[in-house]
Amino acid sequence: MRTYLECVPCIIEQTIKTARDLTQDWEKKEILVQKVLETLSNISYNQSPPYLGREAHRVIRKILDNPDPYLKMKKEFNRVGKELFPSLQKRANHSKDRFADAVKLAIAGNIIDFGPQHHFELMRTIDKVLLAKAAIDHTGSLRDDIESASTILYLGDNAGETFFDKILIEKMPPKEIYYGVRGSPVINDATSEDAYWAELDKVTKIISNGSDAPGTILEDCSGEFKDIFARSDLVIAKGHGNYETLNEIKGKKFYFLLMVKCETIAKDVGCSVGDFVVKKIQNAVQP
Amino acid sequence: MRTYLECVPCIIEQTIKTARDLTQDWEKKEILVQKVLETLSNISYNQSPPYLGREAHRVIRKILDNPDPYLKMKKEFNRVGKELFPSLQKRANHSKDRFADAVKLAIAGNIIDFGPQHHFELMRTIDKVLLAKAAIDHTGSLRDDIESASTILYLGDNAGETFFDKILIEKMPPKEIYYGVRGSPVINDATSEDAYWAELDKVTKIISNGSDAPGTILEDCSGEFKDIFARSDLVIAKGHGNYETLNEIKGKKFYFLLMVKCETIAKDVGCSVGDFVVKKIQNAVQP
Numbered sequence: 388m389r390t391y392l393e394c395v396p397c398i399i400e401q402t403i404k405t406a407r408d409l410t411q412d413w414e415k416k417e418i419l420v421q422k423v424l425e426t427l428s429n430i431s432y433n434q435s436p437p438y439l440g441r442e443a444h445r446v447i448r449k450i451l452d453n454p455d456p457y458l459k460m461k462k463e464f465n466r467v468g469k470e471l472f473p474s475l476q477k478r479a480n481h482s483k484d485r486f487a488d489a490v491k492l493a494i495a496g497n498i499i500d501f502g503p504q505h506h507f508e509l510m511r512t513i514d515k516v517l518l519a520k521a522a523i524d525h526t527g528s529l530r531d532d533i534e535s536a537s538t539i540l541y542l543g544d545n546a547g548e549t550f551f552d553k554i555l556i557e558k559m560p561p562k563e564i565y566y567g568v569r570g571s572p573v574i575n576d577a578t579s580e581d582a583y584w585a586e587l588d589k590v591t592k593i594i595s596n597g598s599d600a601p602g603t604i605l606e607d608c609s610g611e612f613k614d615i616f617a618r619s620d621l622v623i624a625k626g627h628g629n630y631e632t633l634n635e636i637k638g639k640k641f642y643f644l645l646m647v648k649c650e651t652i653a654k655d656v657g658c659s660v661g662d663f664v665v666k667k668i669q670n671a672v673q674p
Numbered sequence: 675m676r677t678y679l680e681c682v683p684c685i686i687e688q689t690i691k692t693a694r695d696l697t698q699d700w701e702k703k704e705i706l707v708q709k710v711l712e713t714l715s716n717i718s719y720n721q722s723p724p725y726l727g728r729e730a731h732r733v734i735r736k737i738l739d740n741p742d743p744y745l746k747m748k749k750e751f752n753r754v755g756k757e758l759f760p761s762l763q764k765r766a767n768h769s770k771d772r773f774a775d776a777v778k779l780a781i782a783g784n785i786i787d788f789g790p791q792h793h794f795e796l797m798r799t800i801d802k803v804l805l806a807k808a809a810i811d812h813t814g815s816l817r818d819d820i821e822s823a824s825t826i827l828y829l830g831d832n833a834g835e836t837f838f839d840k841i842l843i844e845k846m847p848p849k850e851i852y853y854g855v856r857g858s859p860v861i862n863d864a865t866s867e868d869a870y871w872a873e874l875d876k877v878t879k880i881i882s883n884g885s886d887a888p889g890t891i892l893e894d895c896s897g898e899f900k901d902i903f904a905r906s907d908l909v910i911a912k913g914h915g916n917y918e919t920l921n922e923i924k925g926k927k928f929y930f931l932l933m934v935k936c937e938t939i940a941k942d943v944g945c946s947v948g949d950f951v952v953k954k955i956q957n958a959v960q961p
Contacts, residue, residue: 392694417679425716427711
């Protein structure tokens with residue numbers, strides 16, 4: 388997906404939020420915003436939003452002189468995910484349609500970055516999602532495609548959400564499953580460390596994509612990751628960033644599991660803000 | 675008032691709205707946003723938001739090759755203002771406290787730029803404002819200060835809103851009143867042309883400030899305007915832009931008439947978004 392004009396102020400707002408959260412130094416905040424503006428003024432919006440995000444967050448890390456500004460937040464999300472995990476498992480195991488509810492739980496996990504919430508609130512939101520209907524629902528087809536696949540690549544999104552992904556992966560039949568994560572810290576996105584913390588190595592092979600983009604920019608990924616991507620029968624991709632970087636890739640079968648958080652994505656996907664979505668996309672390879 | 679970090683994405687959103695409204699050419703839209711980002715990356719945020727706005731709108735006019743991109747919108751607002759004027763006058767004349775209600779009407783006129791509204795809706799909003807209580811209300815003091823003033827400078831804001839200002843000015847005792855407008859087109863702000871269209875020359879002396887900022891940056895204004903400013907006993911200033919550029923000026927008696935449209939101004943003024951405000955500010959001159 389290309390960058391829509393509306394994505395630009397959104398990335399700048401993220402920058403400002405980071406500036407506010409991570410430094411008290413007014414001059415540093417101002418330089419941070421100015422440098423991000425300068426950076427975003429030099430990139431073609433034919434690139435995807437995570438491409439712009441990658442550049443912006445490189446600037447942020449450099450100016451804050453901090454290789455992982457969101458580390459504390461990620462630790463908190465990991466802690467919350469770990470604490471919730473047993474009750475999530477219980478829900479998934481006491482369900483009429485365990486697979487469909489596990490898909491919903493995986494998507495519900497995407498709300499973990501909606502700011503600090505009490506467990507009680509988080510659980511209430513999860514309950515709501517379990518009762519709601521997906522705006523676009525290709526869960527049946529996903530189930531069939533998992534059944535017939537040999538190799539599956541599951542692309543994670545945020546730290547802590549990893550535990551919700553594990554719920555879904557545990558409901559899949561035994562296959563060769565790779566759990567893809569970002570190659571190095573960017574925002575609160577899950578890296579290998581977060582995936583191991585959720586013990587995803589017990590149910591998948593954890594694979595770093597080698598990139599610091601908040602999405603999956605294939606040209607940016609390691610050879611090893613690209614090989615696994617190429618030979619996977621199926622890619623399950625979580626969250627906005629993965630959708631924005633992969634939705635136009637040709638010749639691959641994708642299932643995008645999304646909580647729709649902004650108008651731009653809603654328009655692109657064809658639904659409303661607040662919807663959740665299980666959307667299959669398989670673009671034809673042009674001859 | 676300095677530029678808060680939150681003002682930056684807001685100015686960029688305005689730019690995007692302009693780009694959308696005024697050109698179909700995608701490449702031009704992209705260049706417009708990129709050039710505004712570049713411009714805003716080179717200005718200190720110790721400047722006021724209208725300083726940044728001035729620079730952004732200079733870029734917009736240049737790239738669109740259009741000296742007055744909002745001309746059509748201003749004409750529409752002027753038309754609406756003119757049509758409403760007789761009924762506004764009637765309301766002001768059939769009121770228990772004519773002056774206080776004229777102040778409210780002048781502030782209500784500030785909603786004219788909230789996008790195209792039907793007259794009916796506009797009148798309903800005006801009715802609401804007339805019934806509501808100002809969050810900060812120095813109307814009594816304003817009345818007294820007008821009474822004792824010899825020369826008054828009234829600073830307008832948007833085209834069309836000029837008619838609402840006229841209602842208030844008609845309720846003032848006969849004094850030397852100047853109606854200040856922007857020196858040349860910027861956004862939908864009133865210039866001399868709009869003031870004459872509202873026949874404000876019949877009740878005031880219309881004075882251009884000589885600047886293309888969406889506010890009143892004194893260093894930027896003409897000598898003539900600065901003279902009038904200096905010898906005015908009282909400045910009545912409408913809207914965000916005038917507040918942002920004048921609220922810290924020392925040694926002058928200001929009354930800011932505002933409809934509070936964003937969190938940043940709300941915080942600075944000390945009220946909530948949606949409030950309306952009649953706020954006296956007179957900063958002491960430091961010895």
